[in-house]
Amino acid sequence: MNPISRLGEISIKIALHLGRTFFMVKNVLFWLFHSKLEKNEIFKQTVRIGVDSLGVTTLTSLFTGMVLALQSGYTSKNLFNEPLYVGTVVGFSLVKELAPVLTAIVVSGRAGSSVTAEIGTMAVTEQIDALYTLGTNPSTYLLIPRYFAFIIALPILTVFANIVGIFGGFLVSSIKLSIPSSVYFDDILQFMEVKNFMHGFIKTFFFAFTIATVSCYKGLYTEGGAEGVGRATTNSVVLSMILILAIDYFVSSFLVLIGIT
Amino acid sequence: MIEVKNLTKIYDSKKVLNDISVDIENGEIFTIMGPSGTGKSTFIKSVIRLIEPESGSIIVDGKDILKAKSEFEIQNVRKNFGYLFQEGALFDSLNVWENVTFGLKYLTDIPKEKYIRIAKDKLKLVGLENIEYKKINELSGGMKKRVALARAIAHNPKYILYDEPTTGLDPISSDIIINLIKEMAEKLKITSIVVTHDVKLALTISTRIGMLFNGKFIEVNTPEKIKESSIKEVKDFIETSFIESK
Numbered sequence: 363m364n365p366i367s368r369l370g371e372i373s374i375k376i377a378l379h380l381g382r383t384f385f386m387v388k389n390v391l392f393w394l395f396h397s398k399l400e401k402n403e404i405f406k407q408t409v410r411i412g413v414d415s416l417g418v419t420t421l422t423s424l425f426t427g428m429v430l431a432l433q434s435g436y437t438s439k440n441l442f443n444e445p446l447y448v449g450t451v452v453g454f455s456l457v458k459e460l461a462p463v464l465t466a467i468v469v470s471g472r473a474g475s476s477v478t479a480e481i482g483t484m485a486v487t488e489q490i491d492a493l494y495t496l497g498t499n500p501s502t503y504l505l506i507p508r509y510f511a512f513i514i515a516l517p518i519l520t521v522f523a524n525i526v527g528i529f530g531g532f533l534v535s536s537i538k539l540s541i542p543s544s545v546y547f548d549d550i551l552q553f554m555e556v557k558n559f560m561h562g563f564i565k566t567f568f569f570a571f572t573i574a575t576v577s578c579y580k581g582l583y584t585e586g587g588a589e590g591v592g593r594a595t596t597n598s599v600v601l602s603m604i605l606i607l608a609i610d611y612f613v614s615s616f617l618v619l620i621g622i623t
Numbered sequence: 624m625i626e627v628k629n630l631t632k633i634y635d636s637k638k639v640l641n642d643i644s645v646d647i648e649n650g651e652i653f654t655i656m657g658p659s660g661t662g663k664s665t666f667i668k669s670v671i672r673l674i675e676p677e678s679g680s681i682i683v684d685g686k687d688i689l690k691a692k693s694e695f696e697i698q699n700v701r702k703n704f705g706y707l708f709q710e711g712a713l714f715d716s717l718n719v720w721e722n723v724t725f726g727l728k729y730l731t732d733i734p735k736e737k738y739i740r741i742a743k744d745k746l747k748l749v750g751l752e753n754i755e756y757k758k759i760n761e762l763s764g765g766m767k768k769r770v771a772l773a774r775a776i777a778h779n780p781k782y783i784l785y786d787e788p789t790t791g792l793d794p795i796s797s798d799i800i801i802n803l804i805k806e807m808a809e810k811l812k813i814t815s816i817v818v819t820h821d822v823k824l825a826l827t828i829s830t831r832i833g834m835l836f837n838g839k840f841i842e843v844n845t846p847e848k849i850k851e852s853s854i855k856e857v858k859d860f861i862e863t864s865f866i867e868s869k
Contacts (some may be wrong), residue, residue: 367725484714491673492712495705497698497729 383579384503390509393501400507407511411473415519418468423523426460426528427452435539445539452531454558461523461608462562466569469516470602475579478506479599481581482591490582500582509574516570517563524562556620565576565613565623569606576602624649625782625814627669630679632665639665641838644852650819652808654817654825656849657835663818664709667784668818671704672697681801682780702730705775705783707812709790711767713759713774719746720755730778744840745773748810749803760829765796770799772803776811783807785817787823797824822864826850836859 363371430452435445481504483495484490490500535541580598584590617623625647632640639662647653655663668674669818670681672688680687688700713722720742727733727741743757749769755763762770768788775783785804805828807813819825825832826846832844834857842854853856 487710488708488712489714491668492706492708492714494673495671495701495728497701497778498726499694 379579382583386579386582387575389499390505391501394506397498397506398504400503403507403516404510404514407507408514410503411469411477411511412515412519414476415465415472415515416522417454418472419465419519419523419615420526422458422464422468423461423527424530426464427456427527427532429536430455430460430527431531432532435535435541437503439539445535445541447543447549448531448535448539449526449528449546450553452535453518453528453550453554456527456531457524457554458562459610459614461527461604462520462565462569463521465520466516466566466573466606469512469519470573470606471599473512473515474573474602475595475599477574477577478581478584479591479595482584482594483580485582486587486590500510505574505578505582507509508578509571511568512570512574516573517566520566521564524559535569549568561617561622564617565610568609568613572605572609573602576605624682624685625816626680626682627666627670628670628680628682630666630676630681632662632669632674632676634665638838640669642679643835643838643840644679644834645840645843647814649806650812651812652804652815652828653832654829654832655835656819656825656860657753657833658820661835662838664786665814665833667706667786667818671701671706671784689796698845700730702778703757703779703781705780707768707772707775707785707788708781712769713757713771717759718755719757719759719762719770722759722770725774726778732844741777742773745777745808747774749773750799763796765792765799767835768792768796768800769803770798772800772807776807776813779811780813782814782816785815785819787819787821789815789819789821797821801827822861826865 394568431448434451435448438444438446438448480492481500493500493503532543532546533547536543576597580594580601584594586593627643627645627647630640630643631638631838641742643666645653655666657663665674669676670688672691676689681689683700684701686700688697691697691700703851714725720739723742723745724738727738728735733741739755740815744750746754746769747750749772751769751773754766754770759767786789788800788804792800801824804815804817808815817824818830826849829846831843832846832849833840833847834852834854835841836856842852842857843850844852849857850861
């Protein structure tokens with residue numbers, strides 16, 4: 363195949379995926395206002411996504427906080443002969459950037475993949491068609507509860523990751539760097555404002571929407587039996603991670619622009 | 624009554640259904656028989672709008688369902704149908720009775736308190752008892768098919784569509800399903816459309832058989848006349864099936 367044909371084929375594929383994604387999101391919004399919410403499903407999915415991701419989120423943020431304290435502490439010790447502003451560095455890095463992004467990546471790997479695998483299995487075993495024949499549709503029964511679940515669970519997990527990460531930083535500060543706890547927490551509270559917290563918190567909603575869209579879309583359009591489910595799951599995680607990092611930049615830029623720094 | 628007129632479905636520029644027409648009378652068991660890939664499943668999926676045909680009309684009780692525009696109108700049409708999927712398509716995350724009554728919430732106004740009673744009744748009708756609380760993965764292939772059948776009839780549909788109902792089943796389970804299809808039609812007065820490549824099933828249960836070949840009905844007749852058909856493709860298909868089963 364010549365390069366121009368190849369380019370044309372890729373362009374058509376991208377347009378097809380974007381078009382299908384648009385219609386999926388449009389259907390989700392339509393049924394959100396035209397059908398009864400599946401409250402039990404929303405609760406079940408929120409608990410599942412939250413609980414599934416809690417352990418990994420805890421470990422990720424704990425060690426991130428610890429390594430941030432270690433690196434910033436020893437760097438300032440080398441430069442200024444004492445560990446300065448460790449709490450500030452740990453707090454700001456976590457709250458504005460690392461906790462939201464890392465939590466989103468962990469959730470996309472842990473819960474996003476399981477959503478794709480579940481919906482994908484349903485697609486290849488005609489369970490999605492069965493939903494239509496039984497008077498409902500995938501948007502109402504599968505997608506809306508999962509959108510809600512990600513949008514509820516991810517911000518909560520991020521707040522939790524902030525707390526655990528700051529605690530991890532505190533452990534290293536006090537044990538390895540001998541910084542008094544009052545100094546560590548003063549460093550955070552003295553400079554941290556609500557808008558700094560909001561900067562990270564607002565981003566979690568964009569990440570949650572992205573993970574839900576990618577994982578549901580990849581599941582819904584799975585083809586090719588068990589092998590297809592495996593492929594869809596991998597693609598879902600990889601695409602979510604890339605989009606999270608890209609969206610992080612653009613949303614951060616926008617938030618800075620409107621003064622939420 | 625279901626009247627299918629000039630139905631055409633195209634996949635990748637190939638006409639899977641090529642301008643086909645057929646009338647299915649009330650109370651009838653109409654079987655669509657033919658080799659794999661001839662458009663049998665496409666036909667019944669079109670009847671319930673799981674697939675959108677390119678052209679033609681499907682008139683159910685005087686209403687052309689292909690003219691239903693909104694999702695609500697299509698859902699209204701689907702209320703009249705039960706559908707037995709090839710692999711059952713039961714929801715793994717739910718137990719047996721939740722599966723059987725799943726559609727009641729959306730298709731009927733029956734209060735939730737009555738669901739378990741309905742599940743028990745429908746399961747009894749397909750010969751299953753005391754399995755209401757079992758998980759789907761605890762059931763055998765034949766039991767799954769019967770639970771799926773109980774789910775298909777839970778809302779008392781007027782029509783049932785069976786997609787390869789005996790595929791993948793052992794001979795005993797297969798016979799049970801064959802008898803159930805006949806019983807459903809007789810006891811519940813349900814009109815049935817069965818899609819299969821199982822000649823034994825088609826000849827045993829059908830009031831009429833439509834032989835689908837390359838997207839067209841090459842013969843629509845009673846089982847007795849189909850057995851004696853002079854059309855080469857029909858004769859070959861029946862003979863090959865009998866040789867394979869021996």
